[in-house]
Amino acid sequence: MDADRLREDFPILKAGKAIYFDSACTTLKPRQVLEAERAYYEQASGCAGRSAHALAKKTSEMFESSREKAAAFVNAAPEELVWVKNTTEALNLVIRSFDYSQRKKILTTRLEHHSLLLPIMEQQRRGIVKMELLKTNPDGSFDEQSIAATIDRSTALVAIHHTTNTTGMRAPLEKIIKIAHDNGAAVLIDGAQGVPHSGVDFRRLGADFLAFSGHKMLGPTGIGCLVGKSESLEKLDSFIVGGETVESVHIGKVQFMKAPKRFEGGIQNYAGAIGLAAACDYLSKIGMKNVEEHEKKLAKRMIEAVQSVPGAAIYGSPSSEKRSALVSFNLKGVKHHQVALMCDSLSKIALRSGVFCAQPAMESLGAPEGAVRASLYVYNTEKEISLFKETLEKIAKLGN
Amino acid sequence: MLCFIALGVFAFLSLFSAKYRPLAARAFSCVARKMTLRPCDTGLDEEIKAASIAGIMKFSPQAASFVNRRFAAFSFAFTLLFFASFLLAAQGIANFAIYGNCNGPEGGFCIYSGIQNPAFLKAPSTLQGISAGNESARLTVFEFGCYTCPYTRDAEDTVKFMLEKYGDKVHFVFKPFPLPTHPNSKWAAVAAACAWEAGKYWEYREAIFSNQSYYREGGDAAFKATAARLNITGFDGCFDAKKFLAQIETSISEGKECGIYGTPTFFVDGKAFVGKDAAAEAKAEVERLLGVA
Ligand SMILES: Cc1ncc(COP(=O)(O)O)c(C=O)c1O
Numbered sequence: 014m015d016a017d018r019l020r021e022d023f024p025i026l027k028a029g030k031a032i033y034f035d036s037a038c039t040t041l042k043p044r045q046v047l048e049a050e051r052a053y054y055e056q057a058s059g060c061a062g063r064s065a066h067a068l069a070k071k072t073s074e075m076f077e078s079s080r081e082k083a084a085a086f087v088n089a090a091p092e093e094l095v096w097v098k099n100t101t102e103a104l105n106l107v108i109r110s111f112d113y114s115q116r117k118k119i120l121t122t123r124l125e126h127h128s129l130l131l132p133i134m135e136q137q138r139r140g141i142v143k144m145e146l147l148k149t150n151p152d153g154s155f156d157e158q159s160i161a162a163t164i165d166r167s168t169a170l171v172a173i174h175h176t177t178n179t180t181g182m183r184a185p186l187e188k189i190i191k192i193a194h195d196n197g198a199a200v201l202i203d204g205a206q207g208v209p210h211s212g213v214d215f216r217r218l219g220a221d222f223l224a225f226s227g228h229k230m231l232g233p234t235g236i237g238c239l240v241g242k243s244e245s246l247e248k249l250d251s252f253i254v255g256g257e258t259v260e261s262v263h264i265g266k267v268q269f270m271k272a273p274k275r276f277e278g279g280i281q282n283y284a285g286a287i288g289l290a291a292a293c294d295y296l297s298k299i300g301m302k303n304v305e306e307h308e309k310k311l312a313k314r315m316i317e318a319v320q321s322v323p324g325a326a327i328y329g330s331p332s333s334e335k336r337s338a339l340v341s342f343n344l345k346g347v348k349h350h351q352v353a354l355m356c357d358s359l360s361k362i363a364l365r366s367g368v369f370c371a372q373p374a375m376e377s378l379g380a381p382e383g384a385v386r387a388s389l390y391v392y393n394t395e396k397e398i399s400l401f402k403e404t405l406e407k408i409a410k411l412g413n
Numbered sequence: 414m415l416c417f418i419a420l421g422v423f424a425f426l427s428l429f430s431a432k433y434r435p436l437a438a439r440a441f442s443c444v445a446r447k448m449t450l451r452p453c454d455t456g457l458d459e460e461i462k463a464a465s466i467a468g469i470m471k472f473s474p475q476a477a478s479f480v481n482r483r484f485a486a487f488s489f490a491f492t493l494l495f496f497a498s499f500l501l502a503a504q505g506i507a508n509f510a511i512y513g514n515c516n517g518p519e520g521g522f523c524i525y526s527g528i529q530n531p532a533f534l535k536a537p538s539t540l541q542g543i544s545a546g547n548e549s550a551r552l553t554v555f556e557f558g559c560y561t562c563p564y565t566r567d568a569e570d571t572v573k574f575m576l577e578k579y580g581d582k583v584h585f586v587f588k589p590f591p592l593p594t595h596p597n598s599k600w601a602a603v604a605a606a607c608a609w610e611a612g613k614y615w616e617y618r619e620a621i622f623s624n625q626s627y628y629r630e631g632g633d634a635a636f637k638a639t640a641a642r643l644n645i646t647g648f649d650g651c652f653d654a655k656k657f658l659a660q661i662e663t664s665i666s667e668g669k670e671c672g673i674y675g676t677p678t679f680f681v682d683g684k685a686f687v688g689k690d691a692a693a694e695a696k697a698e699v700e701r702l703l704g705v706a
Contacts, residue, residue: 347481350456354463359470407474411466411481 014303037388049291079290086293089215095239095273100205101128103224103239108132110249116169123377153180153329168198175207180329181339210337212301221245232292236285246272253278311338318402338389346412414488416443534685543587555680557590560601568692590668604636606657
């Protein structure tokens with residue numbers, strides 16, 4: 014793949030507005046996605062599945078073909094894909110609607126995003142579940158020996174990241190899913206940072222649920238997916254109910270639809286779904302293998318660049334083999350917010366700083382106060398990393 | 414620390430543009446927290462610091478590093494400076510409103526004098542006042558003066574010189590313009606008018622200018638003692654009856670209409686000269702017009 018050519022598709026990059034290193038927060042959008050969203054409003058702009066006129070039919074068609082594309086992107090069937098507004102909603106949906114009548118234990122890790130931790134902590138506060146943690150090391154890796162001992166037959170659900178947003182490192186999912194299933198536990202994967210950066214194959218992975226957001230994979234904001242095995246989705250209680258979720262309603266008696274429709278209450282974000290499908294097309298055209306390869310290269314350069322700066326310390330494993338193109342670090346003597354703000358002032362480099370909505374994770378990685386994060390994607394180049402390195406070197410001098 | 418400055422600056426800018434209001438609100442929250450000894454939590458401090466250091470870095474990395482290490486001290490100093498200059502500016506504006514000069518009664522360079530431009534002054538339209546020289550001369554020189562003010566006194570030698578030398582070619586009119594900030598300036602004008610009635614004006618005028626502080630402090634008693642010394646009959650009655658007070662007030666109003674903002678102010682053939690060097694400039698203008706330079 015040719016990042017320089019791709020950049021032509023991104024209005025923000027074409028306008029030279031920034032060196033965008035904040036893709037873990039949200040990515041930039043190519044014009045193909047913007048055009049797809051626009052096409053919905055210009056060509057259809059109707060309701061799907063309700064009215065019978067031509068515009069409504071066109072909407073249904075566009076919406077359902079988007080579902081097929083998004084599902085195919087992670088190798089799932091269309092009926093396994095529930096549209097949600099983002100990963101956060103998908104995680105809440107599963108964690109709040111899961112059936113805990115037989116088993117109460119939910120396993121997760123300290124490395125999770127608040128969007129996964131908080132729904133579990135809320136369920137625990139209500140006395141519905143008991144939260145326990147899988148052991149992880151200060152370098153962001155798993156204590157793999159302890160996994161088998163922690164997941165047992167009282168475990169209802171293992172809720173875990175595919176890739177973290179703090180180190181870009183992956184969980185040993187194959188092993189975890191196998192042990193979970195051996196014990197009759199379901200597995201929910203937070204794919205917010207996984208699906209955009211590596212080819213995630215839902216079928217092969219074998220997890221019960223997979224959540225991800227459109228806006229982190231070149232798609233629009235306000236659209237995301239919960240992918241679930243049909244039988245796992247059917248076992249979930251209803252979540253947001255209303256228009257479209259039912260076959261029939263009589264006072265006192267409701268017949269709900271089957272998943273995924275059962276979970277899609279109210280008029281949906283058609284434009285968002287159509288935009289996300291365009292993003293899937295865009296990424297598929299590049300090829301997720303190529304995306305991964307490009308990111309590995311960037312990760313390697315990025316780690317080298319940061320490590321060469323005096324006083325810089327990277328969180329998580331320094332091996333680029335274990336990461337997507339995401340690096341969190343601190344500079345000695347300069348506060349993370351200052352580093353990020355100064356990169357913006359000096360070189361228009363967009364970074365994130367703080368605890369990245371993952372405070373326990375940052376604590377366990379040894380950065381309780383937070384860090385600076387550079388997260389790259391398909392459109393980033395080694396040249397940008399060189400400029401970043403020069404800028405960091407200047408800022409690092411402040412602390413020495 | 415800098416949030417104190419930020420609050421002042423953004424609150425001021427907010428008056429003109431709504432886009433600064435959120436910034437002012439953040440600064441205010443910061444200040445409120447600092448006042449109650451809690452750290453600022455809106456991140457404004459950090460943004461200001463980063464922007465400042467980045468700005469300095471573009472010129473000199475060394476300076477940036479220097480300032481960065483002592484940022485707390487720098488911002489403390491800047492905040493003090495800000496408050497000090499804020500107070501000074503406020504005092505200056507108050508002085509300007511009261512004394513017509515931001516330095517107060519002593520006068521001197523005043524930045525606000527930019528808005529006080531002699532070119533904006535209007536020459537008086539009446540000949541009321543103390544008249545001297547040749548009343549039928551084509552050239553008229555007005556002086557707005559304050560008997561107890563130092564600059565008016567300093568101008569006196571030049572005034573006398575002009576009267577002596579060009580008295581036959583110039584009509585000179587003195588209009589009392591006592592500045593409220595100089596004690597007894599108005600009563601000195603009233604007293605001088607009484608002396609004028611008795612035909613002893615110039616002697617009386619000289620007496621005041623030769624010892625201004627005596628009159629500033631001595632008041633009525635000083636005015637009367639001088640009149641006695643100069644054998645001015647009927648002075649006390651005239652003075653106590655405030656006989657010429659109304660005239661002096663009229664003169665002050667006229668001065669205000671002309672836009673007088675400092676004394677002495679001379680008008681030579683309509684052209685204004687103000688302040689410390691006004692007399693010398695007026696003299697030069699007179700000489701130019703008379704062709705005697
Ligand atoms: C690992 C991870 N999980 C969940 C989320 C939440 O995603 P969203 O804000 O799109 O719901 C994020 C986003 O930052 C994330 O990085």
